[in-house]
Amino acid sequence: MHEGKTWNGPNQTIAPHAAKRPDLTMLSRTADSLYWVSRYVERAEYLARILDATTRLTNLPSSYGGAGTEWQSAVATAGCEDTFAKAYGEANERNVCDFLTFNPDNPSSIRNCFALARSNARAVRTALTSEMWDALNSAWLELQRFEKKRMDREEFARFLEWVKNVSLVFDGSAYRTMLRDDGYWFSRLGMYVERADNTARILDVKYHVLLPENEQVGGSLDYFQWTTMLREVSALTAYHWVYREAVKPLLIADLLILNRRMPRSLASCYENISRFLDSLGDAYGRQGPAQRQARKTLANMSNTHIDSVFQRGLHEFIEDFITENNRLGHTISEQYLQ
Amino acid sequence: MRIKISHSITYAYDEPVRQITQILRLTPRDHDGQHVMSWRIEPNIDGRLRAGQDPYGNLVHTFSADGPISGLSIQVDGVVETLDLAGVVRGAIERVPPEVFRRDTLLTAPDDALREFAVAATRTDATPLAKMHALTEALHSEMTCDRSGQRNGIGAAPAFAAREGIPQDLAHVFMTCARQLGLPARYISGYVAASDALPLAEGAHAWAEIHLDDYGWIGFDCANGLCPIDTHVRIAAGLDFADAAPVRGARKGGSGENLAVSVSARKAGSRQVNQ
Numbered sequence: 194m195h196e197g198k199t200w201n202g203p204n205q206t207i208a209p210h211a212a213k214r215p216d217l218t219m220l221s222r223t224a225d226s227l228y229w230v231s232r233y234v235e236r237a238e239y240l241a242r243i244l245d246a247t248t249r250l251t252n253l254p255s256s257y258g259g260a261g262t263e264w265q266s267a268v269a270t271a272g273c274e275d276t277f278a279k280a281y282g283e284a285n286e287r288n289v290c291d292f293l294t295f296n297p298d299n300p301s302s303i304r305n306c307f308a309l310a311r312s313n314a315r316a317v318r319t320a321l322t323s324e325m326w327d328a329l330n331s332a333w334l335e336l337q338r339f340e341k342k343r344m345d346r347e348e349f350a351r352f353l354e355w356v357k358n359v360s361l362v363f364d365g366s367a368y369r370t371m372l373r374d375d376g377y378w379f380s381r382l383g384m385y386v387e388r389a390d391n392t393a394r395i396l397d398v399k400y401h402v403l404l405p406e407n408e409q410v411g412g413s414l415d416y417f418q419w420t421t422m423l424r425e426v427s428a429l430t431a432y433h434w435v436y437r438e439a440v441k442p443l444l445i446a447d448l449l450i451l452n453r454r455m456p457r458s459l460a461s462c463y464e465n466i467s468r469f470l471d472s473l474g475d476a477y478g479r480q481g482p483a484q485r486q487a488r489k490t491l492a493n494m495s496n497t498h499i500d501s502v503f504q505r506g507l508h509e510f511i512e513d514f515i516t517e518n519n520r521l522g523h524t525i526s527e528q529y530l531q
Numbered sequence: 532m533r534i535k536i537s538h539s540i541t542y543a544y545d546e547p548v549r550q551i552t553q554i555l556r557l558t559p560r561d562h563d564g565q566h567v568m569s570w571r572i573e574p575n576i577d578g579r580l581r582a583g584q585d586p587y588g589n590l591v592h593t594f595s596a597d598g599p600i601s602g603l604s605i606q607v608d609g610v611v612e613t614l615d616l617a618g619v620v621r622g623a624i625e626r627v628p629p630e631v632f633r634r635d636t637l638l639t640a641p642d643d644a645l646r647e648f649a650v651a652a653t654r655t656d657a658t659p660l661a662k663m664h665a666l667t668e669a670l671h672s673e674m675t676c677d678r679s680g681q682r683n684g685i686g687a688a689p690a691f692a693a694r695e696g697i698p699q700d701l702a703h704v705f706m707t708c709a710r711q712l713g714l715p716a717r718y719i720s721g722y723v724a725a726s727d728a729l730p731l732a733e734g735a736h737a738w739a740e741i742h743l744d745d746y747g748w749i750g751f752d753c754a755n756g757l758c759p760i761d762t763h764v765r766i767a768a769g770l771d772f773a774d775a776a777p778v779r780g781a782r783k784g785g786s787g788e789n790l791a792v793s794v795s796a797r798k799a800g801s802r803q804v805n806q
Contacts, residue, residue, distance in 0.1 A: 471568060484566075485614070489622060492561035496588070496624035 219320075224379045225530035226317040230310045230329070231367070231383035237306035238360035239391040240293050241353040243270050246425045248350070251286065253417060264289040270398045270425075273301060290349065295340050303356055307336055320376050324366035332359040375476060378469040382525060385469070389462035389518050392449055395425050396511045403442035403507060419445055426457040446507060447499040459514060463491040466521070473529070483524045490517055532615075532761040533568070533799040534724040538607040538735070538792075540778060545787025547599035551578075553780040556720065556767040557607050558582075558590040562623035564616040565764060570609035576600060588624035589767040589775065598784065605778075610799060611764045618750040618758025620740060620765070629742035631770075632715035638771040639707045642688040648673075649708035659714060659743050663751055666708055671756030674701055678754075680734060680792065684772055698754040699737045699772050705753045706739045706771070715742040719750065720775045722764040724796040729755055729762055734794045735777065740768065764796065 247267040265284040268277045273292075276299055281288040296302045311333045314321055339352050364384070371377040396403075402418045419440045423429040428448060435452065436444045453460045467487040474480035502510050538557065559567050574580065578596030585591050594605070635641065641649075652669035653662035675695040687703040690696035696704070706716035717740050725733035738752040738759060750759035759765070769775035782788075 467566075480612075484612075488561065488566040488612075489563055492563065492566065492622045495561055496622060 219375050219379075221530050223317045223320050224375065225526070226313040227320060227376055227379045228383035228525070228530060230313045230317075230321075231380045232387040233306040233310035233313070234329070234360050234363050235384045235387040236301055236391070237303045237310070238357050239387075240271055240301070240303050240306070241356035242425050242427070243267050243395075244290060244293060245350070245353045246421045247289075248286075248346070249424065250417060250421045266398050268292070270394050271301065272394055273299060276300070294352070304336060304340065307332055307359070322366065322370035324370045325363060328359065328363040328366050332363075375473060378472045378476075379529070381469045382466060382473075385462045385465045386518065386522050386525070388457060389459055389466070390515065390522075392426055392457050392459055392462070393511055393515045393518060395422060396446070396449060396507075397515060400507050400511055403446050416440060422449070426455075428455060428457065431455055443499060443503065446502065450502065450510075451494055451497065451499055453495075460491070460494040463487060463494060467491045470525075481524075481528045483521065483528045486517075486521050486524055490514075490521070532613050532724070532726070534611050534613060534722070534762070534764055534796055535799040536607070536609050536611065536722050536724075536764065536794075536796045538722075538794045539604060540607075541602070541604040541791045543602045543789045543791075544600070544785045545789075546785050547601045548782045548785030549598040549600075550595070550783040551598070551600055551603060551780065552593065552595040552782070553603075553605070553778060555592040555594060555605065555778055556585075556589050556775060557605075557777050558592065559609070559611055559721070559764055559766050560588070560590060560624060562765070563621040564614050564619075564761075566612045568610040568612055570611075571607070573606045573608075575604040575606070585769075585774075586626060587768050587774070588626040589769070600785070613761040613764060615761035617760070619746055620748040620750060623748070623765075623768075629715040629748075632717045632742065633710055633713070634770060635707070635710060636771040636773070638684070638686045638773060639703050639710065640686070640688060641707050641711055642692075645688060645691055645704065645707050646711055648691070649711040652708070653712065659712075659741075660746070660749070662712060663709065663714070663741050663743075663749070666705060667751045667753050667758075668756060670701060670705055670708075670753040674704065674753070676701055676754040678731065678734070680794075701753040702737045702739045703771060705751060709739070709741050716740070717742075717748075717768045718771045718775050719765055719768050720772070720777055721766040722794065722796040723755075724762045724764070724798055726762045726798060728757075728760060732762070733796055735792075736763070737772070738763070 244267065247263050251263050264286060267289055268274055268284055271293055277284070277292055280296070280298060281292060292299050293302055295304045297304065299305065307329070311329045314326060314329045318326060335355070339355070342348065344352060367377070367380055371380065399418065399422050402415060419442065420429055422445060423432050423440070426449060432440065432445070432448055435448060435454065448455050448458060450459050452458050453464055455461055470484045470487050474484050555572065557572060558570055559565060561567055572580065572592055574594055576596055578594055581593045583591050583593065649666070653665050656662045656665045673694060674691070677695065677697050682697055684697055684699040684703065687700065687707040690700035691704045702718055706718060709716040719738050719740055721736055723729060723732040723734065723736040725731070732755055736754070738750055738754070740748045740750045742748050750763070752759050752763070766777065767775040
């Protein structure tokens with residue numbers, strides 16, 4: 194955990210009195226921007242995943258008996274049903290794709306995520322490495338080219354692939370080039386808080402297809418619903434690798450919630466959140482409510498079995514988690530970013 | 532409070548051992564009152580160290596090695612962050628229902644003296660919680676605690692008869708009394724850090740937890756006469772010492788086993804900014 198960190202951070206020239214108080218080495222504004230840059234990039238990637246998975250699901254022959262609500266549920270998973278309802282009427286492929294990708298009025302469209310990531314990044318340009326900045330800046334330029342094109346399905350698929358790649362490049366640049374100090378930790382925190390929220394939202398919208406009473410209804414449609422969930426978090430291969438059996442709802446929930454080996458599971462996100470908050474606490478020599486809260490959630494998840502999650506109610510568990518995760522976001526913000 | 536723990540267990544054998552297997556319950560888990568910052572178990576010889584869990588959810592490492600082995604040392608180092616929750620244990624792993632812990636065991640078998648004491652010490656108290664506090668205080672003043680770490684436990688009844696024992700014995704006595712009063716009681720092994728509140732308590736320690744309907748599990752530490760505070764690091768739980776023992780082992784061959792244990796559990800000093 195201690196990766197040879199030194200305090201040669203972005204704000205190296207600090208007044209002598211501030212040197213004794215390391216909590217002043219990074220402006221909270223800088224920390225805030227770093228945190229949000231990562232959150233927006235992660236969110237853009239997540240939107241691309243949802244669109245990709247939904248496109249796959251709707252491309253199935255109608256004899257599988259799809260309910261036709263796949264696009265509505267894509268909007269719900271993205272967490273912007275209200276804004277969507279105001280801007281469009283019907284949730285169909287064209288409307289949803291437009292709304293979640295290029296719509297300037299949707300605060301969390303892919304376009305706006307990249308725009309916000311870039312403008313936050315520009316505000317703290319010196320706190321980023323040039324590789325990170327290049328990733329965001331060229332993404333923004335490239336995005337304008339995509340925006341002008343009329344996209345058929347094939348082109349759209351290429352676009353989604355590109356969005357995921359931007360996130361990979363940004364993430365990889367941060368991992369490979371950033372100094373391991375508070376800047377890096379804030380950046381990672383943003384990513385994992387957002388990721389935990391995203392995975393929880395997928396579960397929140399789709400929890401009903403995982404409940405046992407729906408199993409007999411199931412058949413092939415359920416199978417495709419389940420594999421769609423796994424695809425949304427790139428976990429289909431991982432699933433087979435971990436459990437070595439047919440796709441089952443209980444195990445999907447286990448993989449996405451409690452399995453720490455799965456990098457998008459809630460438990461894995463909290464393992465990382467807790468770790469980076471610990472690093473911040475160590476470096477600043479003090480801890481606060483954010484650390485306590487993250488640890489509590491992590492402990493809760495490592496001491497729970499998926500059976501008892503289902504017994505107590507999967508939906509309640511997910512709802513509580515989303516509330517808790519939002520609360521942690523606020524706590525982090527109050528403790529460090531204001 | 533941040534507690535740094537260093538625990539070394541060293542075996543030396545007069546005649547080398549052919550094969551050795553050790554079951555180590557030496558790793559804490561997170562719950563609301565504690566968070567493991569880092570933890571490491573290092574044997575000084577090559578062997579297989581497998582991590583697993585026992586039925587109670589305790590983290591168990593199984594270490595096995597082939598000989599000839601003339602000595603083995605296991606070093607455990609870790610840092611745990613704790614909160615004072617007045618003994619209430621929430622968010623811990625619970626694999627078995629509390630009722631299981633009403634069962635008597637060999638080490639917690641009651642005798643008449645214990646039965647009488649359990650009732651007498653708690654007669655004036657109305658609620659189960661008050662009874663347990665009264666029992667803690669009564670045992671704390673009634674029994675002498677030997678913290679030398681040089682002795683083995685002898686079980687609840689003999690220790691109570693002698694009015695003296697190591698922390699393990701006191702926990703067993705307390706649990707026996709609580710079970711006599713119909714309450715589920717479990718044995719906890721762990722560490723206590725020296726602090727202003729408990730200046731002499733440093734080292735490996737044992738206490739008990741009682742399940743009360745209104746609160747869940749609550750810890751009671753008779754050796755120190757209080758409920759566990761942020762100086763206590765909880766490692767393993769079980770029906771008695773035999774379930775939660777930090778180290779249990781078996782060996783083939785060899786003779787003349789000499790065991791040396793050293794434990795330090797201290798409040799971690801103020802951290803340097805440049806590390």
